Amino acid sequence: xxRIELPPDYMRSxxxxxxxxxxKLYQPLFDAATTDWIASYHGLSVEAxxxxxxxxxxxxxxxxxxxxxxxxxxxxxxAVAALTTAGFISPAQTAQTQAxxxxxxxxxxxxxxxxxxxxxxxxQRPKKSADRPSLLAYVxxxxxxxxxxxxxxxxxxxxHTPESLQFLLFLHFGHLHTDLSAFVLRxxxxxPTQPFKQDFAPRYLDAATAQVGFFYASRKAAWRxxxxxxxxxxxxxxxxxxxxxITRWPTPLDERTELQREQLCYxxxxxxxxxxxxxxxxxxxxxxxxxxxxxxxxxxYHQLGDTAALEQQLQQxxxxxxxxxxxxxxxxxxxxxxxxxxxxxxxxxxxxxxxxTLDDLYMSDPxxxxxxxxxxxxxxxxxxxxxxxxxxxxLWFWQELFESDLAAVHSEFDWRPRDLxxxxxxxxxxxxxxxxxxxxxxxxxxxxxxxxxxxxxxQRPNALFRFYPELLEQLQLLVQHAPAGALASLxxxxxxxxxxxxxxxxxxxxxxxxGIEFIEVKAPGDVLRxxxxxxxxxxxxxxxxxRVQKLKFFADPKRIYAxxxxxxxxxxxxxxxITEIAIVRVQQGQxxxxxxxxxxxxxxxxxxxxxxxxISDAMVxxxxxxxxxxxxxxxxxxxxxxxAHNVKFDYGFVKxxxxxxDLELKLPQLxxxxxxxxxxxxxxxxxxxxxxxxxxxNLTQHHRxxxxxxxxxxxxxxxxxxxxxxxxxxxxxxxxxx
Numbered sequence: 001x002x003r004i005e006l007p008p009d010y011m012r013s014x015x016x017x018x019x020x021x022x023x024k025l026y027q028p029l030f031d032a033a034t035t036d037w038i039a040s041y042h043g044l045s046v047e048a049x050x051x052x053x054x055x056x057x058x059x060x061x062x063x064x065x066x067x068x069x070x071x072x073x074x075x076x077x078x079a080v081a082a083l084t085t086a087g088f089i090s091p092a093q094t095a096q097t098q099a100x101x102x103x104x105x106x107x108x109x110x111x112x113x114x115x116x117x118x119x120x121x122x123x124q125r126p127k128k129s130a131d132r133p134s135l136l137a138y139v140x141x142x143x144x145x146x147x148x149x150x151x152x153x154x155x156x157x158x159x160h161t162p163e164s165l166q167f168l169l170f171l172h173f174g175h176l177h178t179d180l181s182a183f184v185l186r187x188x189x190x191x192p193t194q195p196f197k198q199d200f201a202p203r204y205l206d207a208a209t210a211q212v213g214f215f216y217a218s219r220k221a222a223w224r225x226x227x228x229x230x231x232x233x234x235x236x237x238x239x240x241x242x243x244x245x246i247t248r249w250p251t252p253l254d255e256r257t258e259l260q261r262e263q264l265c266y267x268x269x270x271x272x273x274x275x276x277x278x279x280x281x282x283x284x285x286x287x288x289x290x291x292x293x294x295x296x297x298x299x300x301y302h303q304l305g306d307t308a309a310l311e312q313q314l315q316q317x318x319x320x321x322x323x324x325x326x327x328x329x330x331x332x333x334x335x336x337x338x339x340x341x342x343x344x345x346x347x348x349x350x351x352x353x354x355x356x357t358l359d360d361l362y363m364s365d366p367x368x369x370x371x372x373x374x375x376x377x378x379x380x381x382x383x384x385x386x387x388x389x390x391x392x393x394x395l396w397f398w399q400e401l402f403e404s405d406l407a408a409v410h411s412e413f414d415w416r417p418r419d420l421x422x423x424x425x426x427x428x429x430x431x432x433x434x435x436x437x438x439x440x441x442x443x444x445x446x447x448x449x450x451x452x453x454x455x456x457x458x459q460r461p462n463a464l465f466r467f468y469p470e471l472l473e474q475l476q477l478l479v480q481h482a483p484a485g486a487l488a489s490l491x492x493x494x495x496x497x498x499x500x501x502x503x504x505x506x507x508x509x510x511x512x513x514x515g516i517e518f519i520e521v522k523a524p525g526d527v528l529r530x531x532x533x534x535x536x537x538x539x540x541x542x543x544x545x546x547r548v549q550k551l552k553f554f555a556d557p558k559r560i561y562a563x564x565x566x567x568x569x570x571x572x573x574x575x576x577x578i579t580e581i582a583i584v585r586v587q588q589g590q591x592x593x594x595x596x597x598x599x600x601x602x603x604x605x606x607x608x609x610x611x612x613x614x615i616s617d618a619m620v621x622x623x624x625x626x627x628x629x630x631x632x633x634x635x636x637x638x639x640x641x642x643x644a645h646n647v648k649f650d651y652g653f654v655k656x657x658x659x660x661x662d663l664e665l666k667l668p669q670l671x672x673x674x675x676x677x678x679x680x681x682x683x684x685x686x687x688x689x690x691x692x693x694x695x696x697x698n699l700t701q702h703h704r705x706x707x708x709x710x711x712x713x714x715x716x717x718x719x720x721x722x723x724x725x726x727x728x729x730x731x732x733x734x735x736x737x738x
Contacts, residue, residue, distance in 0.1 A: 006184070008072065011053040012046070014183035021411070022172045025202040029171070029210050037164035040086050047073050048082040052089070052159075057181065061159045062092055062100045080157065092156035098147045101156055102140060110135040112153050117142050170214050172411055174203060174418060176221045182413055203410045203418065209253040216252070216260040223264060227271070234271055242268050243280045246287050255422035262288040269296060278304070289316070291326035298333060323500045324534045353522065353548035360553035361641055361668040366523040367507050368666055370549060372639065380511040388474055389505050391465040392487070393494050395453045395475070396436055400429050402462070415463035426495040433495055440488040446479045469662055474509055481515035483543030490542060504531035506539070506546060517545040524552060561586045561670070562640035563716060565709040566653050567613045569601050573652035577601035578626055579615050581654070582705035583636050584713040586643075589720065591713055595636055596706035598623040613703045630661040637667060645688045645712045647671040672715050679722040691715055 007013065019038060023030075030038075041049065051073045055063055065076065073079055083089045092101060105113070114135060119125060126138050139145055150156065170176055204210035223242075226234065234242070246265060252258040269284030273296070282300060285293040294317055301310035317330035362369025367383045374381035394401060401407060401417050406429050408419035419425045426433055439449045454475070459467050479487065494501045506518035518539060522528060528548065539546045563584040570576035582596035598615070600623045610616050626633075633654070644650035647669045655665040676686050683694060688711060692699035697714045701707040 009050070010184070011057065011180075012049055014180045015053055017183065018172060018180055022168050025200065026171045026204070026210070029204060029207040031207065034164040034167060037162055044086060044088070045079065045082055047075060048079040051076065051079040052083055055089070055159045056161070060100070061161070062097050063157055063159065065155045065157065087160060089157045089159055092151065092158050093147050097156070097158055098150060101150050102136060105153075107132040107135060109153055110139060113139050113149065116149055116152065117144050120144070166218070167214050170217055171203065171210065173413060174410065176217050186412075200410050201405070209257075212250045212253050213257045215250055216257050216264070219249070220260055220264055223267065233274065236275065236277070239272055239275060239277060239280060243272065243283055246284065255424055256418065259422060262290055262293065266293045269293060290322040294322070294326055295329055298330070323497060324538065325500065325531050328534050328537065329530060353550045355550045355552055357552050357554055359556040359559060361559065363523070363553050364668070365666070366551050367521050370508060370519065370521050370551070374510055382470055382474055382509050383507060384474055384509045385507050386503050386505050387465050388478065388509060389490075389494070390502055391471055392475055392478065393491055393498070393502070394462060394464040395450065395457055396491060397433060397495065398453055398457045400432050400436070401464070404429070404432070420498040423497055423499070425498065426492070433492070437488040437492055440485070443480055446487070447476065450475055450479050477509070477511060477516055486542035486544065490538070504529070504535035506536065515545070517547070520548045522548055522550050557588060559587070560592070560640045561643045561716060562637050563643045563709050563713040564650050564654065565644060565705045565712060566650050567615055567703065567705050568653055569603060569605055569609060573656040577603060578653055578657055579605060579613070579620055580705040581633065582709040583633070584709045585636070585640065586713050586716060589717060593636070594706065594710070597629055599629070600625050626657045627661050630658055630663055634658060634663055634665065637665070640667065641670050642667040643670045643672060643712065643716055645672045645708070645715070672712055672719065675719045676715065679719045688712065
């Protein structure tokens with residue numbers, strides 16, 4: 001694809017586009033400061049605008065003029081003067097900017113500064129050979145250091161990002177945005193924009209609601225900046241300041257802002273718990289006592305022995321739950337308090353689940369092991385988890401979500417309708433949604449509507465669900481076999497509370513002789529989480545067949561290893577093609593099957609590949625394409641461990657070729673390079689030719705598929721024999737998911 005070139009003045013064009021869009025939708029919401037700031041920007045010279053936008057697009061707020069040299073700014077001094085006069089930038093002059101500048105000075109600049117600083121008896125002047133850290137430590141400790149001295153080395157300015165600009169960016173993007181990089185990435189083709197609609201409605205209809213929303217977005221950004229990682233911690237004074245500030249926060253005027261306030265209070269409370277300030281944590285949770293803050297209140301009251309507060313909290317959660325998860329939790333906790341020996345519903349559900357024994361090659365992918373088990377029983381099974389239900393929801397309400405005048409898509413960068421997280425989706429479009437839900441009246445009518453919606457939306461990108469080849473078949477089964485009224489009831493609940501009800505669904509969909517069944521797979525050590533139990537109960541209450549399937553694993557001595565080697569036109573699976581494939585299957589220490597086939601790659605084989613492998617264009621001209629043998633290849637691999645010498649290469653090529661035929665490869669993998677290093681440490685080389693020479697393997701024609709696969713199979717048997725001598729009872733194979 002040809003490289004995309006941006007126009008010379010693209011930054012000004014993007015900012016003009018941004019101002020035009022935000023003014024069109026939100027001008028009635030602008031206060032005087034915002035209007036004045038826009039006028040100030042328009043009053044700048046073209047070159048001043050260019051320089052300011054260049055600074056805005058870069059990281060940080062402090063810049064040396066020497067680093068702001070751009071071809072489109074021919075008179076930098078005039079542009080700097082104009083920006084300074086208009087208040088868009090100012091000279092660096094504070095202690096805080098001084099610290100930033102020092103960290104950014106090069107060693108050469110630091111030495112210039114050392115030479116400007118007077119000698120002092122308090123410090124030993126560094127030598128010429130001193131490294132940068134030593135120079136930096138010297139100037140930082142020098143009593144004569146000043147911002148004025150730094151400005152003599154090179155002139156530094158500070159970029160101002162006024163609240164008015166941040167407010168405009170917030171209105172357009174829906175969250176705090178520091179720059180317009182999204183427009184650049186859009187024009188470069190890196191960031192796709194939503195294709196649903198181009199005529200947008202405003203996010204906010206009045207200034208007060210917008211300003212309160214902006215306040216909470218700013219608080220959230222400040223909190224994230226203060227705690228960039230999960231392991232970050234506040235100190236006690238910082239924590240106290242945040243807790244005290246909550247009482248001064250404005251009252252949210254819309255559901256989305258209310259949700260942000262709840263989340264922020266919860267996060268501050270959790271931080272207080274980590275710092276062992278339980279009293280402050282309780283204060284935070286009481287400000288917004290909805291779930292999951294309600295759970296923390298319940299557990300803390302229990303830990304503190306405050307039975308009166310605990311009883312009141314449980315009554316609130318049972319009588320006015322904010323979601324199904326909260327209600328189920330309160331029910332379970334209340335029962336445990338009534339009978340101390342009672343196990344939780346989570347534990348009880350797991351204890352009552354049946355146990356299925358699988359080959360331990362599926363330990364890293366237990367769901368695939370269960371699917372394989374059902375396929376061996378002649379039943380269809382798919383891993384669908386949340387996507388099946390999200391797809392049904394998204395397809396059924398596609399027009400209301402993405403295309404209608406009421407769709408909460410407010411800019412080309414909005415992929416997910418904003419009202420899904422607030423619970424307003426159903427409220428705002430109740431009549432249209434109820435009419436759609438009525439189409440579930442009969443399976444026949446529902447199937448017709450499903451096919452209509454699928455055809456309308458097929459393969460269109462969206463942020464709710466993904467398309468894959470089996471999706472329509474799965475949805476048809478779901479609609480055909482769902483209990484009467486179940487899907488309408490569930491989709492209505494999802495429309496009312498999508499944030500809570502769009503996750504936690506069972507892993508597998510299984511087609512049975514009676515219809516369909518949903519299975520939640522739990523391997524040893526897996527936890528059945530609260531929201532998963534709630535979804536299981538929801539589906540059970542609607543009449544679906546649902547169960548939890550526990551697993552245990554064993555080493556199958558009859559396991560089959562498919563040793564694979566491919567020869568190719570190059571080294572990239574996504575771009576190059578297979579010219580030869582060989583599969584040698586090994587079971588219980590014996591080769592049980594050999595297969596090899598030249599393949600027409602349907603392109604020219606490079607000459608260096610022909611010299612390496614001996615495979616020429618003439619040799620493959622009359623051979624089948626991979627598409628013609630794909631079914632046979634996949635059948636030979638199914639149920640096996642995929643083995644190769646450098647398995648990522650061979651597995652990646654076979655997976656890519658099968659994907660071009662709409663076939664999926666998903667097998668446990670074993671790499672004989674990795675296993676050779678473990679079993680035979682200290683060898684000079686672990687290439688196949690070197691190992692064949694060292695161990696006397698029968699490698700008769702290196703770089704031909706069958707010869708390499710046969711030698712790799714011999715190597716596999718040696719590895720198995722070596723590991724059988726160790727304390728490990730069976731091959732400790734490496735499994736990865738491609």
